[in-house]
Amino acid sequence: MPADSKLVCLDVSKEFTDKARGYWADGGVAGKIDLRLGPGLAALDAMIAGGEGPFDLAFIDADKSNYDGYYERVLRLLRPGGCVALDNMLWSGAVADPSVTDADTSALRALNAKIQADSRVDMALATVGDGVMLAVKR
Secondary structure: OOOOOOEEEEEOOHHHHHHHHHHHHHOOOHHHEEEEEOOHHHHHHHHHHOOOOOEEEEEEOOOHHHHHHHHHHHHHHEEEEEEEEEEOOOHHHHHHOOOOOOHHHHHHHHHHHHHHHOOOEEEEEEOOOOOEEEEEEO
16 A cells, blocks of 8 residues: 555454454554444445545445445445455355345345446456455446
């Protein structure tokens, strides 16, 4: 990352982020990280309302049922050419199994279809691990 760049991190877990702070310090990047604790959707709404951005990259790995809400808000904050990466989009293959209908799987399945048809982005689904969707804002 360039010297004048920063990383904005949204998380609900003080316990996990307190642990991460040690790694950030060890890596010499603690001063580049702006951590915001609390619900992600509310934090993104505040960022939009506050005129933050544009951002180059967003990574979404949160509560799966709300992925679409994160996606829509992040698109508003990304610059054209910016990329959003969404983790777990294959959901251990469950998204391809129509008999699996729990809320998280259904939300991920619907978002996969939505992003594939979304004219606001160019997308690719990397089938590594549990699937990472990459969507570049047009």
